[in-house]
Amino acid sequence: MASARDRILDAFEELLITEGERAATLDAVAARAGVSKGGLIYHFPSKDQLAHGVCGRLTSLAADDAARMRAAAEGPARFYIRSSRYRGTPLDRAIVAVARLHQGGNTEAVATLRAVEAQWLAILAEALRDDDAAQAIKLMGDGLYYEALFRLPTGSPPLEPDAATDDHELERLFRVIDKIVG
Amino acid sequence: MASARDRILDAFEELLITEGERAATLDAVAARAGVSKGGLIYHFPSKDQLAHGVCGRLTSLAADDAARMRAAAEGPARFYIRSSRYRGTPLDRAIVAVARLHQGGNTEAVATLRAVEAQWLAILAEALRDDDAAQAIKLMGDGLYYEALFRLPTGSPPLEPDAATDDHELERLFRVIDKIVG
DNA sequence: GTCTATATTGTGATAGAC
DNA sequence: GTCTATCACAATATAGAC
Numbered sequence: 001m002a003s004a005r006d007r008i009l010d011a012f013e014e015l016l017i018t019e020g021e022r023a024a025t026l027d028a029v030a031a032r033a034g035v036s037k038g039g040l041i042y043h044f045p046s047k048d049q050l051a052h053g054v055c056g057r058l059t060s061l062a063a064d065d066a067a068r069m070r071a072a073a074e075g076p077a078r079f080y081i082r083s084s085r086y087r088g089t090p091l092d093r094a095i096v097a098v099a100r101l102h103q104g105g106n107t108e109a110v111a112t113l114r115a116v117e118a119q120w121l122a123i124l125a126e127a128l129r130d131d132d133a134a135q136a137i138k139l140m141g142d143g144l145y146y147e148a149l150f151r152l153p154t155g156s157p158p159l160e161p162d163a164a165t166d167d168h169e170l171e172r173l174f175r176v177i178d179k180i181v182g
Numbered sequence: 183m184a185s186a187r188d189r190i191l192d193a194f195e196e197l198l199i200t201e202g203e204r205a206a207t208l209d210a211v212a213a214r215a216g217v218s219k220g221g222l223i224y225h226f227p228s229k230d231q232l233a234h235g236v237c238g239r240l241t242s243l244a245a246d247d248a249a250r251m252r253a254a255a256e257g258p259a260r261f262y263i264r265s266s267r268y269r270g271t272p273l274d275r276a277i278v279a280v281a282r283l284h285q286g287g288n289t290e291a292v293a294t295l296r297a298v299e300a301q302w303l304a305i306l307a308e309a310l311r312d313d314d315a316a317q318a319i320k321l322m323g324d325g326l327y328y329e330a331l332f333r334l335p336t337g338s339p340p341l342e343p344d345a346a347t348d349d350h351e352l353e354r355l356f357r358v359i360d361k362i363v364g
Numbered sequence: 365g366t367c368t369a370t371a372t373t374g375t376g377a378t379a380g381a382c
Numbered sequence: 383g384t385c386t387a388t389c390a391c392a393a394t395a396t397a398g399a400c
Binding site: 004035036037038039040042043 | 383384385386387
Binding site for chain 1: 201202203204205281282284285286287292295296313314315317318320321322323324325326327328329331332354355357358361362
């Protein structure tokens with residue numbers, strides 16, 4: 001069984017993603033993690049500490065992703081677009097959770113997101129050797145996340161799309177990308 | 183002087199945009215609008231009614247924008263990308279305000295945003311006669327809004343960019359678009 | 365139409381037992 | 383490490399005077 005600390009962070013992320021920032025109260029997090037509020041407070045003395053925890057997760061997961069992106073056989077551009085679709089991976093979840101925290105006015109969340117995004121743009125620009133193409137592809141990836149961000153929350157369906165339809169959408173985006181970088 | 187009702191909606195929008203959904207309390211809105219909380223409640227009996235007001239503004243402004251987009255001399259694609267940059271227009275402000283409401287768990291905000299975005303995508307697809315290009319350009323516009331959404335809030339600088347630098351960025355995006363639609 | 369109370373609930377956090 | 387109280391405060395909303 002995962003440590004109480006990890007279960008609490010998981011619960012916080014899940015509530016942020018599926019119920020929104022406002023619903024992710026200490027009471028709700030404790031209940032979902034299966035601990036009392038006092039138990040939660042022992043691990044995270046304040047709500048900012050809880051936010052700090054998910055920001056740390058995002059930073060770590062994004063660093064791993066950046067390494068994979070640089071080394072991707074299909075190239076960073078396709079890798080980036082492919083992974084910009086929300087699939088519920090730990091990285092996807094961390095991004096959306098931190099994005100929600102940002103809405104709640106958390107300042108660390110803004111800085112964390114900005115650092116992660118700057119890293120991705122830098123990798124694209126370096127690989128493509130074309131700042132305009134990199135910027136355009138970065139925007140398309142942002143757009144994909146934007147869509148997910150506004151489809152997920154507030155008790156919506158779990159966003160579990162058909163894989164076949166979905167791969168077809170991806171191929172279509174790849175063809176557009178080829179026009180941009182070609 | 184604007185009616186009290188309009189001043190209240192303006193104040194609510196402004197707080198949502200610059201301070202975030204959590205800071206846009208009835209107290210804060212009343213103070214910024216220059217009325218008492220009781221006065222506010224007379225015009226908007228609940229906070230949902232307040233949200234309903236800004237959703238209505240967005241729907242109305244988006245309909246006007248859609249008409250201009252269809253008739254734009256430069257074409258809907260360039261018009262859409264140009265107007266996707268946050269410039270603090272009434273439409274820009276309404277979009278960001280409703281996006282913030284969405285984070286707070288307001289269901290009407292989701293439906294309103296979705297309807298508006300579907301309309302824009304339909305106009306692009308119809309004008310370009312290329313669903314893939316329309317989707318890609320729509321994503322780029324979403325990406326531009328996503329950037330604004332995460333640069334604006336929580337007491338950030340007013341986001342008043344240099345017009346010359348900015349037009350240059352736009353020209354570079356236009357060149358990428360030409361590759362996609364050409 | 366706008367105001368001043370006030371009621372009620374929810375939220376983050378503390379204190380201290382076990 | 384985890385729990386059960388409990389506090390202090392902020393938020394929405396109501397009641398009724400002017």
